[in-house]
Amino acid sequence: MPSIRHLAAALALLGASAAHAAGTPPTTAEVIERSTARDWRTPDPDNVLYLDLPAGRVVIELAPQFAPAHAANIRQLAKQDYWDGLAILRSQDNYVVQWGDPNAGQDTARTLGDAAKTLPAEFDSADGTLAFTALPEADSYAPQAGWVDGFPAGRDAKTGRTWLAHCYGAVGAGRDMAADSSNGTELYVVIGHAPRHLDRNITVVGRVLQGMELLSVLPRGTGALGFYETAAERVPIARIRLASQLPQSERVALEVFRTDTAAFEQLVEARRNRREDWFIDPVGRIELCNVPIPVRAARGPAASK
Template sequence: MRLIPPSVSAVAVVAASLSLASASMAAPVTPASVLAEAPAAAWIAPAPEDLLVMDLAGGKRVVIALAPSFAPVHVGNIKALARAHWYDGLWIERVQDNYVVQWGDPTEKKPLPEGVAADPPAEYERSAAGLVVAPHPYRDTFAPATGFVAGWPVAEEDGQAWLTHCYGMVGVGRNNAPSTGSGAELYAIIGHAPRQLDRNIALVGRVLTGIEGMTALPRGGEAMGFYKTEAERLPIVSARLASDLPEADRPRVRVLDTASPAFAAWVKIRANRKDDFYIRPAGAIDLCSVMPPVKEGD
């Protein structure tokens, strides 16, 4: 039997059908797939002098990126306290469910090193002038404009900008005003973002890795989640700037560049998921739900 080759048009129809079938079978775009395809250049390593490395009893390590461009005096205090080894031997003293983990000196009797300001200026906001903001495209409840500045979640109004209380953000514990806190007491958000605290407390950084070691701690039984006895508190073995650690002991962390196309694509797909699980895309997402992803390792 003689085989008759198909016509050009028939070949085109078959090819188009195969292409459509292949497209329909392709894996959906997900946040994970966007991150997997992000180029190496989209991941930025924080400066070692702006990383606070806190080692806790039991082998837990917490790595905190500091934000000197938003709270320079408070961050300067924290760096001075770390260089003086002041945090060593203190404790995680408070774990309040759906709120914060707090650490420092619960007695408030340990003298501060020379040069540490006991009550710095109220660095609760700063001028927005000169900030390069990657705008967040979705509406915010607490501010008319939000976005990211070099990886930091920021809100803006009337020419002023401030860091926002998102999960993992680190702030300075203080007493009632005019106290602003020295950095001797720090806390990290471990619950739903308490944005009502914005512009009321100095935010100084973000936990990049190790927050799971904090969120899993037993909740304190006293008011506001404080532990009643020293035996309940988790000791801080050491707190050092990464720049003061041997090279081999420095954390290898990178944060997705919030000015990169990869971050914009990740935010968009997080707000508009439509895959095997998601039936109805939300079409929106809040600022604190798109904190820049962190990658460990070289």
């Protein structure tokens, strides 16, 4: 929170931070600077969804290891150009933005084609082979918090179940009253403080890797639940496509920081004990949704170090 009075000085300090003694645990910036190509992964283009808006592109990574049926239906919908020309319908402050078909439920609704109309609830997973990187700290909402394949998650050792956590940027599938009433056509993104009470109440399908700032700034709707009250307020969706549907030249090549490495453990520690000069109290604690998972433009093998 540097004052602008000394922003230049603060930025200089940030730049100089890499000069810390080799024996000192690194800051977040240093962990990333020192990372190697093996600390990053390239998401599967079949799991990467591009939401193209007038303001630009939002990149989403799907999590089929948690929501296989939803991921498959979303892929099918993308291949059918289902969302092209539909819109963002809702923006509720400190909560979510949500898109879909404004005519859903009416005769004029867009057809679902070969996509399923309803899907089983995929609120959590019983898959014991999911590689879970545990956070030692207690969590407010889960018996155990941590990460699976780059996604913040909760776990209950007693039941053997694991689930995706509603941190900032989480993407979920809107549903009605019935647990199995979602189909992935209406997706929402968390744009505020983590609504972790939604965990295990709805299917999380992934998270936003890039472009959150295009969603978080959308004017809040004045209707109930933040719905836009007029068609003119809605934000049109140009198209939603899988990365794998587009030629290489139209894709956004991104790498995501792995969450199962020693480097990630250092990153969590750097966020837990803040060594940046600005901090007076180094904190000594960390919470699941306060660990950002770094994303960067992909580097070719030659550029990686």
